[in-house]
Amino acid sequence: MRDTSVIVVGAGPAGLLLAGELRLGGADVIVLERLAEPVTESRASVLHARTMELFDQRGLLDELGTLPNLPMGHFGGLPLDLTADTRYPGQWKLLQTRTEALLERWATGLGARVRRGFEVTGLTEKSDCVEISGVEVSGTVVLRADYVVGCDGEQSTVRRLAGFDFPGEDAGRELIRADITGIEIPNRKFERHPRGLANAYRYPDGTTRLMMHEFGARPQGTEPTRQQLVDTWHRITGEDISGGAVVWLNAFDDTRRQVAQYRKGRVMLAGDAAHRQLPTGGQAINLALQDAMNLGWKLAAQVRGDVDLLDTYHEERHPVGAHVLANIAAQTQLLFSDQNIEPVRTVMAELMAMEPVRNHLAEMISGLGIRYGDVGSRIPPIPALRTGKGVLLGGDRAVAAPWADRVEFADELGFGSALIRPDGYIAWVGGTCGTLEAALRQWFGADRRTT
Ligand SMILES: Cc1cc2nc3c(=O)[nH]c(=O)nc-3n(C[C@H](O)[C@H](O)[C@H](O)COP(=O)(O)OP(=O)(O)OC[C@H]3O[C@@H](n4cnc5c(N)ncnc54)[C@H](O)[C@@H]3O)c2cc1C
Known part of the structure; x- marks a missing residue:
């Protein structure tokens, strides 16, 4: 006996949008999320033009009011004008916490069930269903569904349990980010110094978000200490932030991997579970959301028994993901390489002043250039x-x-x-x-x- 048609593992942006799309298509869905409550930490903060169009086409922007707009983006730290033929040119500020809250309200309003405090630990694919086992407060639970989608992020358990190949490149660079109070330093964006790159942005509440990379710093495999943060910032910028109070501190890296197949039988992956990348240019969350939008209606059609389009999910989204990962890798070289990259940055800036190049990059970063097949370009939201x-x-x-x-x-x-x-x-x-x-x-x- 089935508990539902589809189990979505993970109530992040991809899982929640997918759940809403499945409900729109008439499919039963349960979302299993290991966290008892949504996270409050800040992660992604911008939506790009194509994601805004997709939200608009579902009526999801109505309750958000007017979002702050940034007409300029960047490519590898070089300013990029994101002007494009769309109602939503540029980047739109929306904290990930708000995006997730919006999507959860929408999906549950359509009838999706979100079961929090449920950590998936086992997966068995049978000929006619998938069995998911997990732990929640009541103990171990087994659920059955026709299909399972792993939207469980970059350390995806579903990906591991279902045995997806996840080829790519291990990290070569370590970056540090932190929120810190009690310091007075100038804001700066992608400021290049002889020893590294520094970002600082002071929020209205007085907290400063720092992001830094010391050229040549390789992943340590451990979280940085407060002292390492202070020392690294000092070596790069010469500034002393030792008087500040660290609110949040972590390291991240430039691991680049993508599953070889987005579908394995009755199991699919979407969002960061399918691809791991630096969130350069705010592309990670947009890529995740657009995976979900591509899969949702196809999986609903499969559940209804109308038509089998599931393989087209891989065929369409794998190339898009590979393209985004490649542009992120290119930007990583431009951003996080030492002074030897300067001649390349100079030439790149000259090229980006040419309209066809600017337009090409803007379409790539915004997602507006995505096409599926020969005729499959987008239409504006209607x-x-x-x-x-x-x-x-x-x-x-x-x-x-x-x-x-x-x-x-x-x-x-x-x-x-x-x-x-x-x-x-x-x-x-x-x-x-x-x-x-x-x-x-x-x-x-x-x-x-x-x-
Ligand atoms: C600190 C930080 C800063 C970031 N900054 C940016 C940025 O500026 N721009 C940008 O575009 N992106 C950024 N990202 C990346 C962005 O947050 C992700 O790309 C996005 O969240 C991917 O969405 P997702 O739904 O695929 O996965 P996630 O948001 O990771 O959601 C996965 C969900 O699955 C749940 N889960 C995991 N394992 C299990 C399990 N076994 N059982 C049940 N549930 C499980 C998790 O709790 C989580 O809620 C940042 C990420 C971090 C961590």
Whole structure:
């Protein structure tokens, strides 16, 4: 007997968005989260343009009000104008804690069950279901589902238990970040010194967020001490922060790995569980959320028995992830290498002053340049996408009528008739690639008249 159709492990951004998408598609879902309460520490703080569009297309921005906007981003620490053809150009400030709270309210409002204080420790794939075992206050619990998605972050237990290959490169550099009170130092962004790189930002409450890398510093395998923080900052900047009180301190590194397959039978991975990277340019959370948006409607269609699109999740998201990891690796070289990289930075800055280069990088960082297949570019958010169904823009509604339970109808947007997937990407454009009926069958399954 099944407890649910889908178990999502992890109530981070990817798991919560996925849970909401599954509910929109009519699939039962339980989210298992080991933490009893959401974390309060600050992590990601910006959403990029494509994520804003995806949130808008589900009506998720309405309750957030106007978010602070930063028109400029960076590539490897070099200023990058993120102007683009979108309603949401630039970066939008939204603390990850708020993003998660928003998504949890939305997903549970749609009927997702979030079970906190449940740590997944075992996974067995059977021919007709997946068994998940875990520990919660009541003791050991076993749950069964048709599918399991590991959204359990960079140390993913699901990835390990299901035996996913996770190739890539081990860390070569260690970075330190800390929140500290009681110091008065100037703000600075990607300030390069002969011995390292320094960031400082003072929040309105007086806490200063520091991030630093001393050129050549390799991962130690242990968390830094307060004294190491003070000494490292002094060696890089010459400033004395020994009088400050450390609120939060940790080390992170440039490990770069990506699973070879995003799907193994009935088990899938999304977000940091599928790829590990530095959060350079604020891309990590956006990549995680967009994995979830790509998978949600496909897995819901699978659960409903409409159509099997699950392999396209890997086919579409693995290349996107690989591309982002490559640009992060390039930025890591530009940011965290010593003075020998300066000539490359100079040439890169000259190239970025050219509009085609700027545009290419802006599309890459913002996620606006993502395409799936030959016709699969994005469309801007439209109200018809709020239900989580596909949308036929213009086109012959009589042909699509037998799919009306899975496809909404709306007017053309100015590029002819088109069939839009629930995640806001074009599946078919009239007159270019086969018939509308074939596209409806491919992406939404059989028509209801013949089943
Ligand atoms: C200090 C810090 C700063 C960061 N800064 C940025 C930034 O500036 N920009 C950016 O884009 N990204 C940043 N990131 C990365 C960003 O937070 C992640 O990319 C994002 O959270 C990924 O979302 P996710 O849902 O895939 O995974 P996570 O947010 O990691 O969520 C995974 C969830 O799974 C749960 N879990 C794990 N194991 C189990 C288990 N066995 N059983 C049940 N539950 C489990 C965890 O408790 C967690 O809630 C930062 C991360 C950290 C730690």
